[in-house]
Amino acid sequence: MLPYYHSYTNDMEVDLAFERPDNLELALDALKTRAFRVIAGGTDVFPAVQQGQLPSAFLDVTRIAGLGGITRGDGTTRIGAATTWTDIVRAELPAAFDGLKEAAREVGSVQIQNAGTIAGNLCNASPAADGVPPLLALDARVEIASAARGTRVLALSQFIQGVRKTTLAEDELVTAVLIPDQALGTRSAFEKLGSRRYLVISICMTAANILLDAQGRIAQARVAVGSCSAVAQRLPALEADLLGKRLQDVTVSTAHLSPLSPIDDVRGSGTYRLDAAQEQCKRAILRAGAV
Numbered sequence: 001m002l003p004y005y006h007s008y009t010n011d012m013e014v015d016l017a018f019e020r021p022d023n024l025e026l027a028l029d030a031l032k033t034r035a036f037r038v039i040a041g042g043t044d045v046f047p048a049v050q051q052g053q054l055p056s057a058f059l060d061v062t063r064i065a066g067l068g069g070i071t072r073g074d075g076t077t078r079i080g081a082a083t084t085w086t087d088i089v090r091a092e093l094p095a096a097f098d099g100l101k102e103a104a105r106e107v108g109s110v111q112i113q114n115a116g117t118i119a120g121n122l123c124n125a126s127p128a129a130d131g132v133p134p135l136l137a138l139d140a141r142v143e144i145a146s147a148a149r150g151t152r153v154l155a156l157s158q159f160i161q162g163v164r165k166t167t168l169a170e171d172e173l174v175t176a177v178l179i180p181d182q183a184l185g186t187r188s189a190f191e192k193l194g195s196r197r198y199l200v201i202s203i204c205m206t207a208a209n210i211l212l213d214a215q216g217r218i219a220q221a222r223v224a225v226g227s228c229s230a231v232a233q234r235l236p237a238l239e240a241d242l243l244g245k246r247l248q249d250v251t252v253s254t255a256h257l258s259p260l261s262p263i264d265d266v267r268g269s270g271t272y273r274l275d276a277a278q279e280q281c282k283r284a285i286l287r288a289g290a291v
């Protein structure tokens with residue numbers, strides 16, 4: 001056992017280990033030695049555990065120094081992996097982050113937002129993860145560390161590879177989400193549709209980051225849609241068509257939605273999702289652009 005762990009082992013029925021290291025080096029060393037289930041808020045991990053199939057070893061990352069909190073500098077906003085949605089809601093951030101804050105307020109309930117973390121949302125890689133579209137619209141990157149290979153940084157669009165699938169290796173942890181400084185004046189918005197108003201899995205959600213020039217024309221646009229494909233998608237054709245347009249001239253066509261491939265499921269049909277995405281894109285763009 002490595003030193004400085006708060007460790008609880010119940011060897012009565014199962015050999016259940018719960019490690020809570022307080023520094024990154026110890027955590028990464030631990031991942032070399034045993035197949036731990038990494039856990040932060042546990043709001044995705046615990047509901048997914050099947051009866052009688054509790055992992056035998058948990059590695060809790062919430063006490064690791066430097067993994068919580070938001071810092072700004074060197075052209076980047078660094079959101080520590082274990083930063084909760086409540087931390088994000090409460091943080092003082094530029095208007096470009098309003099869409100991320102709106103999404104944070106939509107993750108489950110206040111109790112879920114108090115425990116659930118930004119990295120947990122990304123690593124769980126659900127198509128309905130509300131954090132992904134606003135982070136794609138912010139051009140976010142994911143910082144990953146391992147004892148063997150040091151640190152690597154990937155675009156979020158490369159990090160999540162499919163339903164419940166990321167590029168993370170077993171000995172790696174996400175250490176932060178990195179967001180490049182956005183052009184001054186960039187604003188953003190997030191739209192979520194569920195089968196009821198609160199505490200609901202998204203049928204479709206959209207985030208838009210918009211910058212207007214001095215004449216009120218769109219100078220920069222990033223739009224991302226979730227729950228309409230295995231992994232949330234940016235809409236490059238829409239983003240390109242928006243450039244130079246005034247807000248009152250914004251239109252969103254079905255052709256703009258071509259990166260999406262929504263499925264039919266209990267929450268909605270693919271056709272319904274596409275209709276919702278088309279409307280949400282317009283609403284998010286107009287709201288982000290409105291002064």
Ligand SMILES: Cc1cc2nc3c(=O)[nH]c(=O)nc-3n(C[C@H](O)[C@H](O)[C@H](O)COP(=O)(O)OP(=O)(O)OC[C@H]3O[C@@H](n4cnc5c(N)ncnc54)[C@H](O)[C@@H]3O)c2cc1C
Nearest residue numbers: 038040041042043044045108116117120121123129130174
């Ligand atoms: C009632 C309820 C409602 C919910 N509603 C929503 C919702 O509306 N929208 C939404 O998007 N989500 C929702 N969720 C899902 C969940 O709350 C979020 O995805 C949350 O952000 C997960 O964070 P966590 O810290 O709890 O993750 P955990 O459950 O601790 O971990 C999730 C995954 O990430 C991995 N992981 C965590 N941190 C790291 C790290 N630093 N490095 C490597 N791997 C890591 C874990 O191994 C696991 O695979 C809901 C969950 C519940 C229980």
